[in-house]
Amino acid sequence: MNSDAPLYERDPEAWQAHLAEGNAKQPRKRVSADVLVRDRAGRILLVDPQYKPDWDMPGGMAEANEPPQDAVRRELREELGLDVHVAGLLVVDWVSPHGPWDDPLSFIFDGGELTDEQIAGLKISDTELSEFEFCTAEKAQQRLRPYVWRRVAVALDVLKTGNVRYLHDGHMR
Template sequence: MERRLGETVNADVPLYERDPEAWRAYLAEGNAKQPRKRVSADILIRDREGRILLVDPRYKPDWDVPGGMAEANEAPHEAVRRELREELGLDVTVAGLLIVDWVPPHGPWDDLLAFLFDGGELTDDQVAELEIADDELSAFEFCTPQQAEQRLRPYVWRRVAVALDVLETGRVQYLR
């Protein structure tokens, strides 16, 4: 006999109370069948002049903002902190969320939730200490918004441009 959510043997005792192990098994089965989302976590970091930190990944043709893909069961803000430590040896406090962008399926990729966080402004000492810490990056540079627009893919620039506006308005944006 198959059990259904909330099924009771007697009208007074639901499955989650009567058999907690069976209830957890039921939930685990449902969890295993649910779709998974890819999640990216990037960060907008500026220097004292307001220029934006960009990175040049070796594995793709265009510049990008620092960050990367979240691992299984990793919170997006922790994913971006990990990526910064791994790639640039930089440990920053994630100041807050600026953008969530839903990217539809394209090419070989399923859809994606892209988070863009505020990494604040680095001090001159922090900028001086930046260095490439692994071989995923070939370069990094602080760029004006105009330079960033030229180097970034259009959809990445769109996120950055909206994020710069969010810094002024304080209104987190959902893009799609």
């Protein structure tokens, strides 16, 4: 083989080892995935986690190598016994490092409108949550942390416009 050939051609195993070494040194990102679920009246499903002071969107943190869309479906099943088709992406928000946390990427997906039967079947099936409630946008704004509300408000707008948004700390850039 030509010694001037690139490493990936000369020694594929050495090339893979080189890539693995680089991968191990690169920073990791935390990923959260939430879902915007509504009832027939257009109210937003919120959950009250026991481990933090404010209400939140249904969803949670993705596990290692888990796609965000799969993470939100898993979280819905684990926490509320809900299995829904998670439709398109609405928002991606890069959140600056804060407190003890590094910077995460936060996704919001469209969970659609639940039927009356699906709503009747909702049940807290995880000790992380104390309750859930469908809220108007005004009530959601009161219950959610300001940066989470900004993200949700943009997601609600995306439902109308169809234009997926990228945010930086909940703001358009």
